[in-house]
Structures are given as C-alpha cells and as structure tokens.
C-alpha cells in the first residue's frame with residue numbers, strides 16, 4: 001500500500017535503480033531503463049524543484065549511461081560515490097580499495113563455472129549467481145574467503161549477488177548528505193528501493209519523518225509502505241509528478 005499523494009507535501013525523491021527503476025535482468029549489462037521511465041523521472045524532478053537523486057549500487061558512470069540523456073544527482077556503489085545537484089563530486093572519507101587482487105581471487109575461485117559472473121566496480125566487486133541460484137552457498141563461501149582478515153572491505157549480500165565493497169558511507173549516509181544541501185533541504189524525503197542494501201536508507205528516511213517504500217515481496221523490511229512491483233510504484237510516482245505540476249499551474 002502506498003500513501004495518498006495529497007498527503008506527501010513538498011518532497012525530495014530518492015530512488016534505487018535495479019529492481020526499482022528497471023526490471024531485474026539475468027546479467028547486469030542487460031538492464032535497460034525504459035524511455036517512459038526516463039520521461040517519468042524528468043517530469044518528477046520538475047515537480048520537486050529538482051530534488052531528485054538516484055541512490056544506486058552501480059558506478060555513477062553506469063547510472064548516467066542507463067539514464068541518458070538525463071544527468072541527475074547520483075550516489076553510486078552503495079554510498080561510496082556521490083555527485084550533488086550542482087554536479088560536484090564528493091569523495092568518500094576513505095580511498096576506494098584497489099579491488100584488483102580480490103577480483104582476481106573471485107575469478108580464480110569461480111573458474112569456468114557457467115553463469116557465475118564477476119562484476120568489477122570502483123572500490124567494489126559483485127559476484128552474481130542469478131543464472132545459477134543453486135550456487136548461493138558456494139558464492140557466499142567464495143566471497144567470505146575473499147574478505148577474510150580484511151578490515152578495509154565489507155561483504156554486502158543482495159539479490160542473487162554478494163558484493164565486496166570498500167568499507168565506508170552507506171545509502172543512508174548519502175541520503176542524509178543530500179538532505180543538508182539545496183535543493184533537497186527542507187523537503188520531506190521519499191525513498192523507494194527493493195533490496196537489502198536499501199534498508200539503511202529506509203531507516204534514515206523513517207527517522208526524518210519521510211516516506212520509505214519497499215518494492216516487491218519481502219517478509220521483513222523497515223520500509224513503512226509497499227509497492228507490489230515497478231508498475232505500481234511508477235504509477236504512484238506519475239500521480240505525484242502530476243500533482244506537483246497541477247500545484248505549480250494552479
């Protein structure tokens with residue numbers, strides 16, 4: 001169930017990408033953001049004074065490619081990277097760890113196992129098993145082995161993926177950082193996401209009196225609202241965009 005649009009007030013919008021703006025795909029590079037979704041984002045940002053940011057696990061450069069021609073404020077790699085509304089980059093407190101040896105270790109452990117994918121990112125790497133769900137335990141063991149004894153990286157389980165990431169700011173921290181800056185400050189935060197890594201974002205938004213929305217089925221979540229799927233969420237976002245537009249015209 002989603003809240004009544006009329007009750008939201010002036011909002012700042014934070015949106016996860018995979019599973020929230022785009023349907024999940026077998027492989028990370030197969031994901032496409034539909035042209036209607038790009039239009040929706042464009043219209044939505046117009047209804048909240050451009051206080052709209054993407055909060056993703058992907059690199060900012062990849063988010064930009066997926067959302068082309070839009071260039072939005074984006075936090076990437078689960079909070080490790082952040083570009084503000086003026087286009088300025090904010091680096092994390094810690095230097096991103098050079099993942100080369102971890103990527104090599106994961107590739108060696110996965111070997112020629114079909115369907116297991118290693119996705120290198122900036123200061124992070126993801127080990128995907130979506131095409132081989134039965135390999136979940138194997139992938140967990142491989143990822144745990146790769147981080148053993150290291151305090152500079154952390155293991156983040158996600159949807160059919162284990163991610164190893166430089167220890168640092170999370171999605172909650174970057175939403176908080178945006179809320180201190182124009183045009184986000186003074187607005188009520190709304191955050192929608194579908195994955196375990198979005199829970200810290202829900203916690204932050206709840207603490208700020210905002211609207212947290214879990215997309216898809218899940219037994220436990222900190223989110224206060226639910227959207228059954230992308231279609232329901234995007235329909236609601238469209239209503240929000242239209243309500244903002246009518247307000248400006250009226």
Ligand SMILES: O=P(O)(O)OC[C@H]1O[C@H](O[C@H]2O[C@H](CO)[C@@H](O)[C@H](O)[C@H]2O)[C@H](O)[C@@H](O)[C@@H]1O
Pocket residue numbers: 016017018019020023024025026027028029031055056057058119126128130158159160161163195197
């Ligand atoms: O925070 P997000 O923007 O949602 O990014 C989270 C991760 O998304 C991608 O992996 C997920 O989507 C893939 C494509 O649909 C899917 O194959 C995979 O199973 C999902 O876990 C991305 O590849 C990761 O880098 C992101 O961290």
